[in-house]
Amino acid sequence: MELAPYLIDSFGNSTRIDYGTGHETNFLTLMFCLAKIGVVGEEDIHSLVLWVFPRYVNLMRKIQTTYWLEPAGSHGCWGLDDYQFFPFMWGAAQLVEHPVIPPNGIHNEKLVNEYGEQFMYLQSIQFIKQVKKGPLWETSPMIHDISGVPTWSKINTGMLKMYQAEVLSKFPIMQHFLFGSIFDWRPPRPSIEASRVFDLATSPRATLLARASLSSQRSEQSL
Numbered sequence: 001m002e003l004a005p006y007l008i009d010s011f012g013n014s015t016r017i018d019y020g021t022g023h024e025t026n027f028l029t030l031m032f033c034l035a036k037i038g039v040v041g042e043e044d045i046h047s048l049v050l051w052v053f054p055r056y057v058n059l060m061r062k063i064q065t066t067y068w069l070e071p072a073g074s075h076g077c078w079g080l081d082d083y084q085f086f087p088f089m090w091g092a093a094q095l096v097e098h099p100v101i102p103p104n105g106i107h108n109e110k111l112v113n114e115y116g117e118q119f120m121y122l123q124s125i126q127f128i129k130q131v132k133k134g135p136l137w138e139t140s141p142m143i144h145d146i147s148g149v150p151t152w153s154k155i156n157t158g159m160l161k162m163y164q165a166e167v168l169s170k171f172p173i174m175q176h177f178l179f180g181s182i183f184d185w186r187p188p189r190p191s192i193e194a195s196r197v198f199d200l201a202t203s204p205r206a207t208l209l210a211r212a213s214l215s216s217q218r219s220e221q222s223l
Contacts, residue, residue, distance in 0.1 A: 020072030091121025
């Protein structure tokens, strides 16, 4: 019973016909709760981040472009994105120490098109260019400015702080959020296994393992 509202609210508000980072947070909370009750574990980290979550994002993008949902709580062009946040934060973690794609590589159309299907961050850039007309510095000035940061690790760290400030700390977003016995409102204890699962998901080691996993998948497909 406690998990159902997180799943339902992951797809936007049926009354306001809108969608935003608060709804995305509901889906992430659903994954957290599944980890906390033992449905998924450490061995599922990469599948959750690199398989389950991207498919959720792709589904929401189809819904957004089909029904043109209103962005919930959007800052317009001065926000990171109208609808999503984690494809950029996890996408930046995915690109840490990448030998070919630097942060300013998002302006290289050939690079974005070549690697867009493999990396969440680049796929998000593709989607922005699909739904918004004009140069990136005009339609998404924050993302344009972030591309000047020298490393993906700094971008990932900065986005984590931004998520805490712009989503988790905003009353208009969190006033609708539900808590229960699984996702408690009290600060989690360090011993909770679910916290460790998602700490590992954004660690440098997980990033390297994710890239190795992607390389392995591409090799198998080529065979």
